Amino acid sequence: MTVTDFWEITQANASLIHPREDTETPLRDIEPPMDWTALFGNENPVEIEVGCGNGDFLIESSKRHPEINYIGIERSRKYVRWTKERLLKRNITTVCLVCSDAVYFVDHYVADGSVQVYHIYFPDPWPKKRHHKRRIFNNDIWLGAMIRTLHPKGGRIHLATDYEAYFYEIRQKLDAVPHLTCIPPDLIETEQIPTNFEMKYQAEGRKIYRALYQLRVLRD
Numbered sequence: 001m002t003v004t005d006f007w008e009i010t011q012a013n014a015s016l017i018h019p020r021e022d023t024e025t026p027l028r029d030i031e032p033p034m035d036w037t038a039l040f041g042n043e044n045p046v047e048i049e050v051g052c053g054n055g056d057f058l059i060e061s062s063k064r065h066p067e068i069n070y071i072g073i074e075r076s077r078k079y080v081r082w083t084k085e086r087l088l089k090r091n092i093t094t095v096c097l098v099c100s101d102a103v104y105f106v107d108h109y110v111a112d113g114s115v116q117v118y119h120i121y122f123p124d125p126w127p128k129k130r131h132h133k134r135r136i137f138n139n140d141i142w143l144g145a146m147i148r149t150l151h152p153k154g155g156r157i158h159l160a161t162d163y164e165a166y167f168y169e170i171r172q173k174l175d176a177v178p179h180l181t182c183i184p185p186d187l188i189e190t191e192q193i194p195t196n197f198e199m200k201y202q203a204e205g206r207k208i209y210r211a212l213y214q215l216r217v218l219r220d
Helices: 003-013 036-040 056-064 077-089 102-109 129-134 140-149 164-175 196-203
Strands: 015-018 023-026 046-050 069-074 095-099 117-121 156-161 180-182 209-215
Touching (some): 056 069, 056 077, 056 095, 069 102, 077 095, 102 140
Parallel strands (some): 046 069
Antiparallel strands (some): 015 095, 180 209
């Protein structure tokens, strides 16, 4: 399968879900890039969670920060439906969901400098060596698209994983990105909203590795 074939298959099954309006729109029917102001009806900052699972982080974070708009990207339609129902029950109006491959959506539909924060918690480590190429941070398209779409005035990337080797592999890649700074642990905000994976792993006694990166604000 070629890259073009993969994108065509991905696009055919991808959609934008707006729980507030109970609508679902195929991404192929949306003209890129996404217009966040039109989508949310305001100009609040936008944060994206990659792999939102059952929506624990999105729900809690949107309750604490109603001044922020959230996009949750998830490939599993089962989890997307589940999260949608949870959002509807809580009447949360600041979250939209995207059922799609994250690399495809961000690369094709997210405008330059339009994302204040990326939340990437417990990305699939694909632990078998022959599968390492499937890791999202081993995809050059992903890394470039994420950096391109970060807000130029202090856009951030929040990372968390229980997989030590993958954590330092990600760190190595991000450390090599110009104008991206790793914030020291003692300066990271203390507020942490656990995902269902984090709660599970903590109960098992696993160590959680975290990092925060920020784009340096460049002078004109």
